[in-house]
Amino acid sequence: MEKGVKEKWIPGVIKAREEFNDIDMVWPWKAPFRVTRVDHGAVRPWYCIHPETEEEIRVTVMNIDYGVKNRLPYFMEFQRYIVGRPNLLCLNIDPVLEDQSLHFMAGADFQVNY
Numbered sequence: 001m002e003k004g005v006k007e008k009w010i011p012g013v014i015k016a017r018e019e020f021n022d023i024d025m026v027w028p029w030k031a032p033f034r035v036t037r038v039d040h041g042a043v044r045p046w047y048c049i050h051p052e053t054e055e056e057i058r059v060t061v062m063n064i065d066y067g068v069k070n071r072l073p074y075f076m077e078f079q080r081y082i083v084g085r086p087n088l089l090c091l092n093i094d095p096v097l098e099d100q101s102l103h104f105m106a107g108a109d110f111q112v113n114y
Helices: 031-037
Strands: 009-015 023-028 046-049 056-066 073-080
Touching: 009 056, 023 031, 031 056, 031 073
Parallel strands: 009 073
Antiparallel strands: 009 023, 046 056, 056 073
């Protein structure tokens, strides 16, 4: 690093699951931008290394909080991704051509909750 230049960090947490506790961590400032830049970044597994234990942890993004005025990220929440167990994912679903959908014609009713 150049003299006088400070590296920016963003705080976050890996949420607790069954036998695992919460882990408070900080990530480089570019991490939320890398997550949102790639296709399906909110549902694909990411890997981070715990600085104290050197353990590699597989996680998925639960939430990234952004500032109201500047729209810059200030906090990230991750969920530990455990292979072979149910892992909650937040998927965006956008109905397309609802009037021509066979599901809607058959009487299916999709409710969108915000």
